Amino acid sequence: MNSGNQKDINLLRDYSTIFTRSEALSILKGDFKSIDLKINRHHKKIPNSALNSYSSFLKHSYKVLEKHYQNEYVLKNSFLTNWLIKELGKSDSIIFNEFRIGRSVSDLAMFNGVSKAFEIKTEFDSDQRLKVQIENYKEVFNETYLIIPKSKLSSYRKYSKKVGIILFDFQSKDKFEFFNKAEYRENLKPAILMQILNTEEYKRIVKNYYGDLPKMNSFNQYKVCFKLIKSIPIVRLNEMYLEEIKRRKLDQILSAHTYKELNQICLALKLKKKEKKNLIENLKQPIQI
Template identity: 35%
Template sequence: MSLGRINSQVNLSALAKMMSNAGLQRMMFTDNFKQQAKHLKQLLKKNGVEVEKKSYVSELINSSYEHLLTHYRHEYLYKVALLNSYVLNNYSLSDTILLNEFKIGNSKADTILINGTNKVFEIKTELDSPERLYTQINDYYKGFSEVYIVIHHSEIGKYLNCVDDHVGIMTFSKHHTIDLFKPAQTYNEKLDILVMMKALRKEEYLQLVYEITGKLPEATPVRMFKACINLLSSYSVLDVQNTFLKIIKQRISLSTNDLVQDPSVPDILRLACYHYNLNQNQYISLIERLTHQI
């Protein structure tokens, strides 16, 4: 492999890191915004993208997005497409939330959607392999009822026989949208109260126990979790799941919804703003930063 090729992959990876959930939040919502924006401009040049001597930050972000869509379709781009072309076209954010990197069992679900139903989306880009897929899906079914894998449209054959019939399949299309290839079937046989409880923060699992049983166990802090599990053991796993979903749905502020759908917010930024729980003051600052010239 030539040095030029190595440098190309290094530069693409660095650009992808800036165009990620954490990278975009770091650039758009921290004090060193100008330094981050200048670095982005430098990375675009290193990747062979022509940029104007003076460019708006929004232009730099959009150029990065387009370049990565062609040359390095990393996970965040799939998540952006999932929000923009699937979620916003099929659901209302007023009663739907998305959770990012949700830990369940020994795995982290890339994206979870909760409204009247609940769905897990496991993203496998062309940069990934199906190596851990079986274990991941098995973990997801311990807390959720519908699981989808999201793959590039060219890799359907690679993944079709890797998953059970009740697992849904979505594809990242050549038009950069997420399309439904095969719907998931509701599957509740593996739901596990212990795994759901461990996925919650302490105040959340205490809320769950109180809402279901009407009381909290009398136990020392060290023994509280085990006492809660014992208390729930006589209740239906589906009742526990319903409350579990209701509680984790509270993690996203619904006031963010209108702001992230504003046309002034670039497509690639919308998801990062959503997971940042963008408020009105932050939105005003964001728009100012997008119109700043570097």
Template identity: 30%
Template sequence: MISNNVILNRLFTQNVFFDMLYDSNNITYNTVIQRYVDDLEAKDNGELISEIYEFISKSYRNEYFYQNTLLNKLLLGKHSIKTTTALTQIPINKSKADFILINGKAVVYEIKTELDSLDRLDTQLRDYYKAFNHVCVVTSGSHYERVLSTLKDTPVGIYVLTRQNTISSSMKKEPVADNSSLDYTVIFKVLHKQEHKNILMRYYGKLPVTSQVFYYNECLKLFSQIPILDAYNMTLRELKKRNKILVGEFQKVPYELKSLIYFSHPSKADWKALSCFLSKKYGG
């Protein structure tokens, strides 16, 4: 059955979902609907998406489900979309961060679902600490004992997503700040060009004057001369400016789609298409 469920991973991706909004004949969506939902014609797309998500919550809690739960419970439930920024799939050294929350501090959340292996966890955590000083593993009850035995004497936090889809209060270890591995080059590579220019202008009041060939290296050289914690905090300030979203429109997005829409940078046309899609009867 697990292999049959893999198509659910594709449904909650930006490419497939936005194709669905503009093309009622999307193959992935039609396959999923026909496989997992009964009485199709009587329901609108919003109801169908909700039923699919309900199946995932009980039988196939994939990475999207974990990420969407974190976004709803932490960004929207504990913090505020106006004061906190979430990022996803950020390359850090040889790894990619699943989920990052930035407000006064930044926390990297590495997701390990019950469907995942823990084989690369150690490498991923070491990579994340080169760019961020708070790291947390979010996992299932089935992985908890193994993760705890590995990480109990480390600064890494542990959150467990229970079978009731809440973050356990009893199986929880909060992350502790660890600045010992912060690496100028790894942090610099997380930044976009305009972001590192903003940092250099703020700190030095000027940018390097050099040929285009040497410009990147000269910027990195100047960045590496800033005290590491100052460079880190200015980096967080820049990263926090990313992922600005229309709050009024976002509040209308169903719980099941919050993460997908938040990270997709929707245009005005996308917001309108989403509203139309959700209210339309299947195949209508």
């Protein structure tokens, strides 16, 4: 992560707070007080072209961050826009932001015919918990990927036998490139899978595999279904698990072109098309300070 000149660090940090859940929720309500404060604070450093509307200011802010301050939001958003959306266009994939597995949370998760976990590490992140995270991901994902700065490859290369590694370099035209592909695994842990699936999902798996649901009640249904799911062959269980996750059918509104700067925040907030449209319409308002 390049923080740019030290004198601009406060501007960069202010710009980075624009792309947060709380700020997006404020914009949805038409509340621009926080953004107005940032504009006033750094007015002399902002080009006039970026002050025509909140939309133009947001796009300007994102470009500055992308060039000088690649924080987690910029990395996630760029990866979504420049990599995952290409896969979405070729399949019936579904993407989740911060997918929880036990005590670990993958930065991004993608499900199509294969389940994939993506863990993003910036230049300032450590690998202190990474070994545990990788082991957790491997319990429910077919493939696990680590997304790291190209400059940090030597620090993470030791993990390449366990996971796939994708390098990022914002000075490069393509930004992201494979170092090595992930090993495909079908080693689902039913106990972890039961934590991910909701009641209707795990009951549907049991019914679809065995043809009917056994007698159960709200007190013992988890125990009964868990016992039956443990007996399903792993290959078939993997298929049924993927089918259930994909049934959640999130309203995927990611775009590689129009307001691509908002992809990650829309995913994080699980915005529907109408909500994203409202967000964009609000951003088109002229700046009046």
